[in-house]
Amino acid sequence: MIRIGQIMYLNKAYYAEYEERHANLWPEMKKELKDHGATNYSIFLNKENGELFAYLEVLDEEKYKEIANTDICKKWWGYMKPLMKTNPDNSPVAIDLKEVFHLD
Template identity: 65%
Template sequence: MTMIRKASIMFVNKDSYEEYQKRHDDIWPEMLKELKAHGAHNYSIFLDKESGRLFAYLEIESEEKWKQMGETEICKKWWAYMKPLMDTNPDNSPVSIELSEVFYMA
Protein backbone atom coordinates (compact mmCIF):
# COMPACT_ATOMS: atom_id res chain seq x y z
CA MET A 1 0.00 0.00 0.00
CA THR A 2 1.34 3.43 -0.93
CA MET A 3 0.95 5.94 1.87
CA ILE A 4 0.22 9.63 1.42
CA ARG A 5 2.47 11.87 3.55
CA LYS A 6 0.78 14.93 5.05
CA ALA A 7 2.23 17.80 7.06
CA SER A 8 0.62 20.87 8.57
CA ILE A 9 1.17 23.72 10.99
CA MET A 10 -1.19 24.42 13.89
CA PHE A 11 -0.93 26.86 16.80
CA VAL A 12 -1.04 26.16 20.55
CA ASN A 13 -1.40 28.94 23.14
CA LYS A 14 1.94 29.71 24.78
CA ASP A 15 0.49 29.20 28.27
CA SER A 16 -0.94 25.79 27.28
CA TYR A 17 2.16 23.80 26.28
CA GLU A 18 2.12 21.51 29.32
CA GLU A 19 -1.62 20.86 29.13
CA TYR A 20 -1.40 20.21 25.38
CA GLN A 21 1.35 17.65 26.03
CA LYS A 22 -0.59 16.07 28.91
CA ARG A 23 -3.74 15.66 26.84
CA HIS A 24 -1.79 13.94 24.09
CA ASP A 25 0.06 11.75 26.59
CA ASP A 26 -3.39 10.67 27.81
CA ILE A 27 -5.10 10.57 24.40
CA TRP A 28 -8.39 8.73 24.56
CA PRO A 29 -8.19 5.11 23.34
CA GLU A 30 -11.34 5.64 21.27
CA MET A 31 -9.65 8.59 19.50
CA LEU A 32 -6.64 6.42 18.63
CA LYS A 33 -8.99 3.71 17.39
CA GLU A 34 -10.78 6.15 15.04
CA LEU A 35 -7.51 7.61 13.76
CA LYS A 36 -6.33 4.13 12.83
CA ALA A 37 -9.73 3.22 11.38
CA HIS A 38 -9.48 6.28 9.13
CA GLY A 39 -6.09 5.26 7.78
CA ALA A 40 -3.68 7.30 9.94
CA HIS A 41 -0.17 5.96 10.51
CA ASN A 42 3.05 7.40 11.95
CA TYR A 43 1.30 10.47 13.35
CA SER A 44 3.66 12.91 15.09
CA ILE A 45 3.25 16.45 16.41
CA PHE A 46 6.23 18.66 17.24
CA LEU A 47 6.21 21.95 19.18
CA ASP A 48 8.27 25.09 18.53
CA LYS A 49 8.29 26.55 22.05
CA GLU A 50 9.43 29.96 20.81
CA SER A 51 6.36 30.56 18.66
CA GLY A 52 3.69 28.07 19.75
CA ARG A 53 3.66 26.54 16.28
CA LEU A 54 2.92 22.86 16.04
CA PHE A 55 4.26 20.81 13.15
CA ALA A 56 2.11 17.75 12.48
CA TYR A 57 3.15 14.86 10.26
CA LEU A 58 1.21 11.74 9.43
CA GLU A 59 0.80 9.16 6.75
CA ILE A 60 -2.66 8.27 5.49
CA GLU A 61 -4.10 5.54 3.31
CA SER A 62 -6.41 7.82 1.31
CA GLU A 63 -7.52 11.46 1.31
CA GLU A 64 -11.19 10.44 1.15
CA LYS A 65 -10.94 8.15 4.17
CA TRP A 66 -8.95 10.77 6.12
CA LYS A 67 -11.47 13.56 5.43
CA GLN A 68 -14.20 11.42 7.02
CA MET A 69 -12.29 11.50 10.34
CA GLY A 70 -13.40 15.09 11.01
CA GLU A 71 -17.03 14.00 10.76
CA THR A 72 -16.82 11.43 13.57
CA GLU A 73 -18.34 12.16 16.97
CA ILE A 74 -15.08 11.34 18.78
CA CYS A 75 -13.12 13.77 16.62
CA LYS A 76 -15.66 16.54 17.22
CA LYS A 77 -15.47 15.80 20.96
CA TRP A 78 -11.63 15.93 20.83
CA TRP A 79 -11.69 19.26 18.99
CA ALA A 80 -14.01 20.74 21.63
CA TYR A 81 -11.70 19.37 24.36
CA MET A 82 -8.64 20.96 22.73
CA LYS A 83 -10.30 24.29 21.78
CA PRO A 84 -9.23 26.18 24.95
CA LEU A 85 -5.58 25.36 24.23
CA MET A 86 -5.18 26.38 20.61
CA ASP A 87 -6.30 28.44 17.62
CA THR A 88 -9.50 26.93 16.26
CA ASN A 89 -12.05 27.42 13.50
CA PRO A 90 -15.78 28.03 14.17
CA ASP A 91 -16.40 24.23 14.11
CA ASN A 92 -13.69 23.80 16.82
CA SER A 93 -11.28 22.14 14.37
CA PRO A 94 -7.73 23.40 14.81
CA VAL A 95 -6.59 26.19 12.51
CA SER A 96 -4.29 24.21 10.25
CA ILE A 97 -2.06 25.25 7.38
CA GLU A 98 -1.39 22.35 5.03
CA LEU A 99 2.20 22.17 3.82
CA SER A 100 3.29 21.05 0.36
CA GLU A 101 6.00 18.45 0.10
CA VAL A 102 9.09 19.72 -1.68
CA PHE A 103 11.56 16.93 -0.88
CA TYR A 104 11.39 13.30 0.18
CA MET A 105 14.16 10.77 0.68
CA ALA A 106 12.99 7.18 1.09
Protein backbone atom coordinates in the same frame (compact mmCIF):
# COMPACT_ATOMS: atom_id res chain seq x y z
CA MET B 1 1.49 6.11 1.17
CA ILE B 2 0.48 9.77 1.30
CA ARG B 3 2.50 11.96 3.67
CA ILE B 4 0.62 14.87 5.27
CA GLY B 5 2.26 17.85 6.96
CA GLN B 6 0.39 20.64 8.72
CA ILE B 7 1.06 23.66 10.90
CA MET B 8 -1.29 24.39 13.81
CA TYR B 9 -1.10 26.95 16.60
CA LEU B 10 -0.93 26.31 20.34
CA ASN B 11 -1.43 28.99 22.97
CA LYS B 12 1.86 29.37 24.86
CA ALA B 13 0.25 29.02 28.28
CA TYR B 14 -0.85 25.46 27.43
CA TYR B 15 2.30 23.69 26.23
CA ALA B 16 2.37 21.24 29.17
CA GLU B 17 -1.40 20.67 29.08
CA TYR B 18 -1.32 19.93 25.34
CA GLU B 19 1.46 17.40 25.80
CA GLU B 20 -0.33 15.77 28.73
CA ARG B 21 -3.61 15.46 26.84
CA HIS B 22 -1.84 13.77 23.93
CA ALA B 23 0.09 11.48 26.26
CA ASN B 24 -3.35 10.37 27.49
CA LEU B 25 -5.09 10.30 24.10
CA TRP B 26 -8.54 8.83 24.52
CA PRO B 27 -8.61 5.20 23.33
CA GLU B 28 -11.69 5.97 21.22
CA MET B 29 -9.84 8.80 19.45
CA LYS B 30 -6.79 6.64 18.85
CA LYS B 31 -9.00 3.90 17.40
CA GLU B 32 -10.80 6.37 15.12
CA LEU B 33 -7.49 7.74 13.82
CA LYS B 34 -6.31 4.22 13.00
CA ASP B 35 -9.68 3.23 11.53
CA HIS B 36 -9.41 6.23 9.19
CA GLY B 37 -5.94 5.15 8.06
CA ALA B 38 -3.62 7.41 10.09
CA THR B 39 -0.19 5.92 10.72
CA ASN B 40 3.19 7.25 11.74
CA TYR B 41 1.50 10.31 13.32
CA SER B 42 3.75 12.78 15.14
CA ILE B 43 3.26 16.33 16.38
CA PHE B 44 6.22 18.62 17.10
CA LEU B 45 6.16 21.90 19.07
CA ASN B 46 8.18 25.03 18.36
CA LYS B 47 8.39 26.44 21.91
CA GLU B 48 9.51 29.83 20.58
CA ASN B 49 6.19 30.66 18.93
CA GLY B 50 3.65 27.92 19.69
CA GLU B 51 3.60 26.47 16.21
CA LEU B 52 2.82 22.79 16.01
CA PHE B 53 4.06 20.71 13.09
CA ALA B 54 1.96 17.59 12.53
CA TYR B 55 3.10 14.74 10.30
CA LEU B 56 1.19 11.60 9.43
CA GLU B 57 0.85 9.04 6.70
CA VAL B 58 -2.38 7.72 5.16
CA LEU B 59 -3.25 5.37 2.32
CA ASP B 60 -6.40 7.26 1.32
CA GLU B 61 -6.62 10.98 2.01
CA GLU B 62 -10.39 11.15 1.43
CA LYS B 63 -11.00 8.33 3.93
CA TYR B 64 -8.80 10.12 6.47
CA LYS B 65 -10.69 13.41 6.02
CA GLU B 66 -13.94 11.63 6.95
CA ILE B 67 -12.73 11.50 10.57
CA ALA B 68 -13.88 15.12 10.90
CA ASN B 69 -17.48 13.88 10.71
CA THR B 70 -17.19 11.50 13.67
CA ASP B 71 -18.61 12.29 17.10
CA ILE B 72 -15.36 11.44 18.88
CA CYS B 73 -13.33 13.78 16.68
CA LYS B 74 -15.79 16.62 17.29
CA LYS B 75 -15.64 15.90 21.03
CA TRP B 76 -11.79 15.95 20.91
CA TRP B 77 -11.83 19.28 19.07
CA GLY B 78 -14.07 20.76 21.76
CA TYR B 79 -11.73 19.40 24.44
CA MET B 80 -8.68 20.94 22.74
CA LYS B 81 -10.30 24.26 21.76
CA PRO B 82 -9.17 26.22 24.86
CA LEU B 83 -5.54 25.33 24.10
CA MET B 84 -5.35 26.14 20.41
CA LYS B 85 -6.27 28.54 17.66
CA THR B 86 -9.50 27.07 16.24
CA ASN B 87 -12.10 27.49 13.52
CA PRO B 88 -15.81 28.16 14.24
CA ASP B 89 -16.48 24.37 14.21
CA ASN B 90 -13.76 23.93 16.91
CA SER B 91 -11.38 22.21 14.46
CA PRO B 92 -7.81 23.43 14.84
CA VAL B 93 -6.69 26.11 12.42
CA ALA B 94 -4.32 24.15 10.21
CA ILE B 95 -2.20 25.09 7.25
CA ASP B 96 -1.61 22.18 4.88
CA LEU B 97 1.99 22.03 3.74
CA LYS B 98 3.15 21.02 0.28
CA GLU B 99 5.82 18.35 0.26
CA VAL B 100 8.80 19.60 -1.72
CA PHE B 101 11.36 16.89 -0.84
CA HIS B 102 11.40 13.33 0.45
CA LEU B 103 14.50 11.19 0.95
CA ASP B 104 13.62 7.54 0.51
